[in-house]
Amino acid sequence: MFSLDSFFETLKTGSGFWNPLVWIIIIAIAFLLIYVLRSLGKKEYKEKTEQTQSFLSGNPEYEKEQMHIKGSNVYWGFTEALKWAFNVLRKMHTGNASDYVLWFIIVMGFLFIVVFLTGAL
Amino acid sequence: MNWFEIITMHSPALIVAVPLLTGFLTPLVSRINSTVRNLFVIIMLSITGFLIALLGYDVLTNGIRTYVFGGGNTVVTLPSGLMFHVRIIFEVDVMNVFMIFITIILAIIGIVYSFSFMKKEDGLDKYYTIVLLLITSTLGMELTGDLFNFFVFLEISCITSCALIAFWVHKGEALEAAFKYIVVSSIGALFFLFALGLLYAQYNALNMATIANSIQFSIIDQAALILIIAALAMKAGLVPMHMWLPDSYGEAPPSITFILIAATQASLYGAFRVLFTLYGNVFNSVNLASLSLVLTTNTMGWIIITLAIITILVGVFMALIQTDFKRLIAFAAVAEIGYIFLGIGVRLASKYVQYTGGSATGIAFTEYSSIALNGSIFHIINDCLDIGLLFLVAGAIYYATKETSLDKMGGLARNLKYTTIFFVIGLLAVSGMPPFNGFASKLMLYESTFQLNPIIAIIAVLASIMLLAVFVKVFYSVFMGPEQPKFKEVKEVPKTMLIAMGAIVVIIIIFGLFPNLVINNLVAPAANALTNYTTYISKVIPGVI
16 A cells, blocks of 8 residues: 655656655755855945946936836747747637637547558558 | 445445535525535535545555446346446546546645635635536546446536636626637537447447457447547647637636646546557557557557647747736646646557567567656646646736736735745746656656657757746746835735645645655556556456456
8 A cells, every 4th residue: 555665765767767855955055055155255235325226228227117027028039039930829829619629620530530541551 | 344334335426426415505505604605615525535535545455446326236248248237337446546636636725715715706605516516527527437427427527617617707708718618618528429329339338348348449449539539638628629728727717727627637537548448458458469559559649749749839839928827827737738648649659569580479568658657647636736826826816916917917026925935836846847746747758758759858848948938937027026016005815825825835845855655656556557457347347358
């Protein structure tokens, strides 16, 4: 029945393995090292001085509320570069129930052709 | 026989009967007050959970359980010598237990979340009744050993899902989504029924084990297989038949979407059962007599792999360009379904013929095919938990801000601290980042797929990275950035919603840190139950196999 030994077992995936506990120990050590390195840094940072103000190539800083990049603008370059692909996908999603059924029929037809062809071999 | 043994014996029937009766009693209990109704619903679901635990323990200890409705072991022996049960049978192996375990977890958490989330809505007595009917139908689909019974539960699932998707009836979009859902689901269910007719005409039986024992893979059987798989794949959300899914998931209340995931996975379970048990003679058999079917199995595997990869890519790409939070998660859910199908495809495509001295001496599955199947089954539960958590977070944000558009949100991490933490965990888990649960199952899928075809594995890995990018975008646009004046008064969501999300997070972390706990005790036995289809058949038709 229920085996408690499984708690700390390493997951073997055929050609690899995965042990989350070992991974956590390694990550903890890495974070410790980062913390040590960080503590070696300069401590000259002064809050609420000019040091904290953004420099936007000499342009004035907008109000903070206006500085937030909207969700649809994130990855703008990527989506613009692959516009052709996204347009195809958008066109595919018509929102029309008849088209949804049509896709179902197309897939079924495709399956019929392939399975019958290989089944007959 | 003591009461404990009696309850265990009748648990398969009670698991369906308890939520069904609770559903019909809920409007009556609602007359007292909403607190009593909520307590009643959660207590009855907990009892169902207890029954599932009993049944699960029994199946894991003693093997497959059959439960015959309407009488004792009514067995008919045909002149040919074939014996079969004439009543409806529930047949429960570890795969069934695995699925009902997932369903009850989602059901209980979804109901707890509903207590606060739906508090201000009208018609909650009907809401809980329909939710409980949906849970009943999902559990029924996952327990039954009868194809027609499966169809009946599938229909109940379609109707109740439609009603729940349209719950926010004042929104035109919700009604439209519900209409599309019922059109698509009904057509799928009709084709499923047509396939049952074909099988019934051939074998004079509707019991899965009986049909599995007799399946010949004639032209009629092939037609029935295609009809069933296409219908179930559409219900599961495989591209290009997925389009109902973002509409429905995006418009239903998030507490409902969470439970709808379980219903979708029940259809996926149906596909598993049909491929590996009902057509076990074709796809699972390593008997030399089925030599001519190896190519068919491989072809079916490659078709599924192709559709799975398209599903992953379309899901991820479409998620990237969404600006509606819930619709974005829905497309991510489509991509995750692709990963599950990928495992099934790899399993089927890796069947091969062993040759010695130029002649065929055996049929076998490669070693990595088992890892693919295990990864696929493990990913079912991980998908439910990870995507489910993200939907609940989206619901929490809607509850707090009344917004679902990513363009109108920002800086919410200041006000919604716990929700933000839950989202980050969901984000990492769904993207397959270590040490969360999604990583373990995806690793199994990547490695097994890599052995079959490295290019497909690389596409799957890249898509997962892109999924991470999609949710980083959500994290930035919703939670990060400067505080928005309109959200200054936003407060953290009620405790019951936090408890519901927290419970999933705890399960995600446990499954992530101790993956073998789930794999050894549930996933691998479930995969074994699927692959050993002869055991499934022999439990219903003793002596035939």
